Amino acid sequence: MLSQVVELIESKNNFGITTHIKPDGDGVGSSLGLCWLLRSLGKEAEVIVHGDVPPAYRSLPGADEIRDVKELDREYDAVFVIECSDIGRPGIAGLERAFTVNIDHHATSEHFGTINWIDSTASAVGEMIYNLCKAIGGRVTKEIAECVYMALVTDTGSFHFPNTSDRTLKVASELIKAGAKPATIGEAVYNNYPWSRIELMRQVLDTVKRDDSGKIAMLRQTLAMKDVAGAIDGDNNGFVNIPLAARDVLATVYMREVGSDQFRVSLRSKGDINVAKVAEQFGGGGHKNAAGLRIEGSWDEAETKIVSALKHALPSNGNGSSNGNHS
C-alpha cells in the first residue's frame, strides 16, 4: 500500500524501475514520472525496459536514458514494477530475486511484489504516481508533469474512456499548471506514426464487415499486410476501435494472423457488454470493454466461433452506451 511505498523510498537510496514489454503510455510515462520524482528527492533511480520504447514516448524527458535490459545487471535497493499483472511481464530475468514494489491499477494483478500497491480506482498508474508525489511531499516538476500527463492521456483515450473521473481531470489540471503541454503530448501520441501505419490501415479496413445483426464488426490483418506496408510494432494501435465509431456497432473483433492458422484476437465493446467474459471462454482475458485471446483454425472457423460467443454477450435489444477501452 501507499504508506509502505513512502516508507521504502524514505529509507532507501538506489532504485530500479521497470514495466511490461511493448510498454504503453502509462507504462513509460509512469516509470519515467516515478524516476524523476525519486531523483528530485535526491535518490538514485533509472528506468530499465526489455526491448524498444515506442516512438510515441521517446520525446518524454528521460526516455533517451532508458536502458534495454534482458537480465537484472545492477544491484538496487528495490525495483518498482509498473503496470504488470505478474513478475514475468517485464521479461527481465532475475527480477523475481529482487526486492520488488508492484504498482498497478488493475484489480487482477497478482500480488507478486515484496510490497504491493494496487489501486483499481485510479484511471492510470500515472494518477497513482501523482498521489505518491503528494504523499511524500514532493514537488511536481515539469518533467514529472509531462511524463504523468502522457500516462493519463493514453490510458483514458484522451479523457473519454469510462475510467476518466473527476480526480483524473483534477490531476491533469495540476500537471498542466506544472508545465505539461497537452498539444505537444497529443501530437507525439496521435500524429507521430510512420506512413506504414496508414498503409496497414488501408489494407485492414478493406476487410471490415459486420455480422448479420450489424452489431458486431470484424477486421482482419494477415501477415502479408504487415510486409506490404512495411509495418512496425505499434502501427496497428487502436485499429480495433475504428468500427466502434459506427452508432450501431456494439462490439469489434480484430484478428491478426501470427502464424499458419494462428491468430491473436482483440475484442472491444461499448457499455455493459463484457468482452473479458468472452475472451475467457477461449483462454484469454482482459477488461469488460477491452480483452484479447489467441485462437487456432482457419480464418472463417475462428471468426465464426468468436462472433457466435460475442452474440451471446450482447443485450437482446442491444443498447450499449459509453465507449470503453481501459488499459
Ligand SMILES: [Mn+2]
Ligand atoms: Mn494503465
